[in-house]
Amino acid sequence: MTLPDEFVDGHDVEGNTVSHPFRRLASVAHSNFAPRCRRWRESLRVLTRRVTVIPMPTFTLFINPRHGTPGLVTLPAAGFRRARAEITSWDGYAPTPLRDLPLPGTIRLKDESGRFGLGSFKALGGAYAVVNLLAGELARRDIAPSASSADLAGGRYAEATSRITITSATDGNHGRAVAWAAARFHCRCVIYIHATVSAGREAAIAAFGAEVRRVPGTYDDAVRACARDAAAHGWFVVSDTSWPGYTEVPRDIMQGYRLMADEAADQWTGPPPTHVFIQGGVGGAAAAVAVQTRARWSQPPPAVVVVEPDRAACLLASARAGRLTAVEGDLDTIMAGLACGEPSLLAWQELERATTAFMAIPDAAAIDTMRYLAAQGIVAGESGAAGLAAVRLALADPDARAALGLGPESRVLAFSTEGATDPSLYAALVHAPAG
Numbered sequence: 001m002t003l004p005d006e007f008v009d010g011h012d013v014e015g016n017t018v019s020h021p022f023r024r025l026a027s028v029a030h031s032n033f034a035p036r037c038r039r040w041r042e043s044l045r046v047l048t049r050r051v052t053v054i055p056m057p058t059f060t061l062f063i064n065p066r067h068g069t070p071g072l073v074t075l076p077a078a079g080f081r082r083a084r085a086e087i088t089s090w091d092g093y094a095p096t097p098l099r100d101l102p103l104p105g106t107i108r109l110k111d112e113s114g115r116f117g118l119g120s121f122k123a124l125g126g127a128y129a130v131v132n133l134l135a136g137e138l139a140r141r142d143i144a145p146s147a148s149s150a151d152l153a154g155g156r157y158a159e160a161t162s163r164i165t166i167t168s169a170t171d172g173n174h175g176r177a178v179a180w181a182a183a184r185f186h187c188r189c190v191i192y193i194h195a196t197v198s199a200g201r202e203a204a205i206a207a208f209g210a211e212v213r214r215v216p217g218t219y220d221d222a223v224r225a226c227a228r229d230a231a232a233h234g235w236f237v238v239s240d241t242s243w244p245g246y247t248e249v250p251r252d253i254m255q256g257y258r259l260m261a262d263e264a265a266d267q268w269t270g271p272p273p274t275h276v277f278i279q280g281g282v283g284g285a286a287a288a289v290a291v292q293t294r295a296r297w298s299q300p301p302p303a304v305v306v307v308e309p310d311r312a313a314c315l316l317a318s319a320r321a322g323r324l325t326a327v328e329g330d331l332d333t334i335m336a337g338l339a340c341g342e343p344s345l346l347a348w349q350e351l352e353r354a355t356t357a358f359m360a361i362p363d364a365a366a367i368d369t370m371r372y373l374a375a376q377g378i379v380a381g382e383s384g385a386a387g388l389a390a391v392r393l394a395l396a397d398p399d400a401r402a403a404l405g406l407g408p409e410s411r412v413l414a415f416s417t418e419g420a421t422d423p424s425l426y427a428a429l430v431h432a433p434a435g
């Protein structure tokens with residue numbers, strides 16, 4: 001891909017790292033929005049009283065100056081082969097569809113809304129990590145040297161596993177996947193959620209028998225509360241984010257996520273994709289997709305664009321700073337699954353060199369894309385729609401198209417990582433039930 005000079009190095013004349021914002025005008029019909037974020041709703045009300053056509057807030061595109069530099073192998077291939085063999089053996093496993101979209105060029109969307117009946121891709125990672133953790137713990141306690149997932153699901157070691165407690169912090173989807181795995185593989189589960197996780201998402205987790213604890217603050221505060229209580233009670237943390245000294249479980253989770261991109265590669269027909277757009281929270285999914293698309297399409301690998309909400313763009317901030325960086329604030333975005341202020345260490349080690357560009361997008365773009373997809377008969381939640389929302393923003397903007405090398409010949413793979421994981425919020429935003 002050839003980029004104009006100003007996009008290649010990402011520095012201004014004084015050597016400061018800079019981003020390249022693009023604007024477009026969008027006609028947005030706001031009157032019936034009912035997002036759960038109070039501040040967002042209030043500012044929207046002020047706007048809608050005065051205008052019917054408003055400038056869509058700036059989106060930011062940052063071309064990664066460190067793209068392509070050599071680094072560590074974060075996700076070894078053998079680990080992925082184990083994850084694929086395990087997950088594809090589970091009851092209810094089926095590849096999710098890859099759908100063609102009627103947009104210029106070739107745009108295909110991997111639709112994760114039907115994954116294991118849980119509404120998002122997350123079981124690929126969280127549930128896989130739970131199996132490994134339980135099997136490992138049974139071996140360590142000399143109960144079973146190598147318990148299989150079939151043994152665990154069948155309840156063969158239920159007496160021992162029911163004394164094991166797994167715990168996690170979540171913005172909804174990961175916790176639901178972990179709670180599902182705890183019910184399926186017979187262990188106890190405590191899930192931490194933060195202040196603004198919706199009641200619908202809380203109920204979906206509790207439905208699997210997990211104890212749900214709501215804590216004040218953001219996702220990152222829930223991560224800390226979970227780690228503190230786990231240390232106090234001897235529970236096992238199944239976190240989808242990693243930090244120094246905690247990488248084994250998140251690595252398993254990311255190895256599981258790779259299956260989503262692996263299936264897409266199996267389903268892809270014709271010449272390989274030129275671009276892959278994938279949304280990021282802590283970055284685990286994006287890193288897994290980057291690794292697996294590179295493994296499947298290496299000559300040349302597709303450009304990887306990582307997409308975040310503009311109010312929680314910690315990966316973009318890290319790319320700008322040239323090191324892992326947290327963003328402050330209340331991370332007030334409707335894209336709940338992406339509302340993370342601190343990147344995962346392991347994910348960042350991959351993304352800092354694998355990512356071609358980072359994009360930060362406004363909530364309005366995700367909502368607009370949910371509606372666009374609904375019109376195509378595809379149900380995508382707020383975080384699920386983010387990747388395609390960025391594709392649509394970039395396609396509509398000449399500067400962004402030039403910077404990313406997007407054109408009529410491009411072949412884009414995007415991921416809709418969730419369906420209507422909060423059905424009442426979905427209905428309020430799309431003005432239609434989830435189906």
Ligand SMILES: Cc1ncc(COP(=O)(O)O)c(C=O)c1O
Nearest residue numbers: 173281282283284285337417418
């Ligand atoms: C629907 C959805 N998409 C994407 C992500 C981002 O995944 P990660 O936090 O690994 O970057 C999440 C995380 O919870 C999610 O729920």
